[in-house]
Amino acid sequence: MLPDNRTLPGHRPDSRPDPAGIIGIVNDSAEPARKTISFAALLRDLREARSLTQQELAAAAGVSVDAVSALERGRRTQPQPHTVRALATALQLRDADRMALLSTLGRAGDAALEMPSRKLTPRTPSPPSVEVVGRDDEVAxxxxxxxxxxxxxxxxTGPGGVGKTTVALAAAAVMAAERPGAVYFADLTDVTEPDDALAAVAHAAACAAGTVTGLAEHLAGTSALLVLDNLERVTACGPHLAELLTASPDTVILATSRVPLRVRREREVRIAPLGPGAAERLFGERLAAAGAPPRGRADDRAVAQLCRQADGLPLAIELLAAAAARLGPRALLERIDALRELPVAGPQDLPARQRTMAATIEWSRRMLGPAARRLLPRLSMVPGSFSLDTVDAIAAPDTADAVGALAELIEHSLVARADDTGPVTRYRLLEPVRRHAVETLEPADREHVRRGVARWALRAGREHGARIRGRGDMTAVEQVETDRHVLRLGFDHLVDTGRYDDAAELLWSVWLPLWMTGHTHEALAWTDRLHENDLSEHGRARWLVARAGSNRVAADLFTTAERAMRLAERVDDASLAAEAAIFASAAALRLEDFDGSQTLLARAEVLMKKRLDVERDVWAAVHVPIGYGDGALLRGDRAAAVRHWRAAADTAQKLGSEFSVPAVLAECAQAARGEGRLDDAAVMLAAAAELSPRQDERLRTHLAGVAAAVAADLGDVASAQWWEGVAGSEPAPDSARLDERFRELVRRAGTVSGRD
Structure with missing residues (x-):
């Protein structure tokens, strides 16, 4: 009710408010003109004069309580005409009262005075404006x-530019045959209030009523399909749509939105970016439509790379194709990293928010909450995929709910689940999103991310290194493989900020898994960023071990490993010294210093037994017998070599380690093949096959791939093709057949090398 010290001019206890008095147009000679009352204040006064709550008025008008609250607080100052009419009807206003309420809105009130046309034209969906490529499965x-x-x-749902509207129109075209004359299309791009969404839907269906009940009555018996485009700004209208479907049992709704509506009736279908084949086909069609000359093979490769830059987003592909039609695909690819915007404007028949990828992404970004909006550009610094641990490191300490912010980015289709089968779930930004977001990153945020990633990388490197050396944990090897780009970012920051010993520790922690996954060049590049004069003795020993393990030149490897061993012994790090001795032994073997190699392996054994709990250093315990086996092989004693490798596998099993001796032998076989020692490579592969678990499909595939390469080097084309089939999708032959083929490879390699 009104405050005690305030009365409405012209208001009498036994009558309704006088609208003329309310809006202050009474102006006789005895009293000056009163100040005009706003729509918000007048609506509240009228509601309270009828003893209605906001909830009761909202229910009577068919609008939300939030809408009534926003209007009465003045937060919403331009209500739609149908909303004003609904409120006036619910308040049962007489003509004079209705005129008073509407007059407070100026022109908007004049529009509300006009009764809607009795004859409205329904709006039906048009077919897609361009040919739909690669979406048959989604439409079905x-x-x-x-x-x-x-x-x-x-x-x-899906990211901006993925083609949700195009797919919806294609699906509507299919369904139109089953629902003739009852398919309606409403574009809700410019609608910002949930209550106005229903009125826009009603208008599209040629219904004068803007309420659920009125629209349901209008659609009764028609089996209507409502295609509602761009609902992301008014997802709060979801309950209205659910209520409409309850009241209209024959109606179905197909909506597009960058985020789901989150109502229980909803079935969400995510529209994913195009696969490589469909993306390249769409690129080619848009090139041809722009009048580009026929492409050659070099252009085909450039188109494939540009489609990867677009990450399969049809809008990005269309924009890139328009630019490539002018510049040529190869020229565009050469300059793409330097371009913030493409030199050719997007199609003018697209909405302004879709004429550039930046505008499309910005449309989504503006709908984010503060935490998600802050996290997005930070994530853009990470190339490739990332885990939740990385998100925590990037978000902290000023984002309390990093997981919630990430979930919001996923819901808005700005972050996607990565396509991986590893033990840890990973996420990534689509490349066009990443390229745009990184441009919005503030310098302070950039440093914040680098510091956070460096902290995470050092902690993760220590954990992974301990798990690999201590338990032979192959899962940790896989995690370093997938996170190496993030680890590199942290390593670079440690170097750039002068934390050289920390950088050396991170390098030593991860160089071994980098070596095991074939990234020795990457590990060597890391070592090149450090200089030994900047390091303490302990840091220098770690740096030298990593450098030795990444070095391909035997003489340099031996010298480096020996220096590392001496330094590690001086700082009393027996584990590091044993590791260095094992590398020095491997280098001595390659220099054909068999006695020196044996001596160094014996030294590694002494270090392990004297100073180490062997259960904390499985890697060293297993590699000593592997080293003895390598020495026996180079001396021509294959039987002794296999005995030592079996001992290594037995040691790993005894210690309960996941360490894969066969996987190490496969890598050694690769190295032997690179040195032209095809006979040794074949022996190692045969031993690896004998020692490997038969159920390990991944290892079997790897061994078969190396065997195919060895057979090809031997000139045995038929065998190479057979091994390629085993490495591919063909069913694996039984164990006996595989063992026989490996023995055949050993005999063939021995014959060619003259060792048999």
Whole structure:
């Protein structure tokens, strides 16, 4: 009710408010003109004069309580005409009262005075403006979902530019044959209030009523399909749509939105970027449509790379194709990293928010909450995929709920789940999103990210290194492989900020898994960023071990490993000294210093037994017998070599380690093949096959791939093709057959090398 010290001019206890008095147009000679009352204040006074709560008025008008609250607080100052009419009807205003309420809105009130036309024209969806490429499966899924989803509400979600509207229109065209004259299209791009969404839908269906009840009555018996485009700004209208479907059992709704509506009736269908084949086909069609000359093979390769830059987003592909039609695909590819915007404007028949990828992404970014908006550009610093641990490191300490912010970015389709099968779930930004977001990163945020990643990298490197050396944990090897780009970012920051010993520790922690996954060049590049004069003795020993392990030149490897061993012994790090001795032994073997190699391996054994708990250093315990086996092989004693490798596998098993001796032998076989020692490579592969678990499909595939390469080097084309089949998708032959083929490879290699 009104405050005690305030009365409405002209208001009498036994009558309704006098609108003329309310809006202050009474102006006789005895009293000056009163100040005009706003729409917000007048609506509140009228509601309270009728003893209605906001909830009761909202229910009577068919609008949300939030809408009534926003209007009465003045937060929403330009209500839609249908909303004003609904409120006036719910308040049961007489003509004079209605005129008073509407007059406070100026022109908007004049529009509300006009009764809607009795004859409205329905709006039906147009077919897609361009040929739909690579979406047959999605269209079929949507049509099926609309026919079988209990809630009869299907929402297409996905990143901006992925083609949600195009797919929806294609699906609507299929369904139009089953629902003639009852397919309606409403574009809700410019609608910002949930209550106005229903009125826009009603208008598209040629319905004068802007309420759920009125629209349901209008659609009764028509089996209507409502195609609602761009709902992301008014997802709060979801309950209205659910209520409409309850009241109109024959109606189905197909919506597009960058985020789901989050109602129980909803079936979400995510529209993914195009695969490589479809992306390149779309690029070619858009090139041809722009009048580009026919492409050659070099252009085909450039187009494939440009499609990868677009990450399969049809809008990005279309924009790149338009630029490539003018500049040529190869020239565009050469300059793409230096271009913040493409030199050719997007199609003018697209909305302004879709004429550049930057505008499309910005449209999504503006709808984010503060935490997600802050996290997005930070994530853009990470090339490739990242884990939740990385997100925590990047977000902290000023984002309390990093997981919640990431979930919001995923919901808005700015971050996607990465396509990986590893033990840890990973995420990534689509490349166009990353390229745009990194441009918005503030310098302070950039440093914040680098510091956070460096902290995480050092901690993760220590953990992974301990798990690999201590337990032979191959899962940790895989994690270093997938996170190496993030680890590199942290390593670079440690170097750039002068934390050289920390950088050397991180390098030593991860160089071994980098070596085991074939990234020795990367590990060597890391070592080149450090200079031994900047390091303490302990840091220098770690740096030398990593450099020795990454070095391919035997003489340099031996010298480096020997220096590392001496330094490690001086700082009393027996584990590091044993590791260095094992490398020095391997280098001595390659220099054909067999006695020196044996001496160094014996030294490594002494270090392990004297100073180490062997269960904390499985890597060294297993590599000593592997080293003895390598020495026996180079001396021509294959039987002794296999005995030592079996001993290494037995040691790993005894210690309960996951360390894979066969995987190490496969890498050694690769190295022997590179040195032209095809006979030794074949022996190592045969031993690896004998020692490997038969159920390890990944290892079997790797061994078969190396065997195919060795057979090809031997000139045995038929065998190379057979091994390639085993490495591919063909069913694996039984164990006996595989063992026989490996023995054949050993005999063939021995014959060619003259060792048999």
């Amino acid at each position: 899924e949507i049509v099926a979902a609309l026919g079988t989803t209990p809630g009869r509400l299907v929402t297409l």
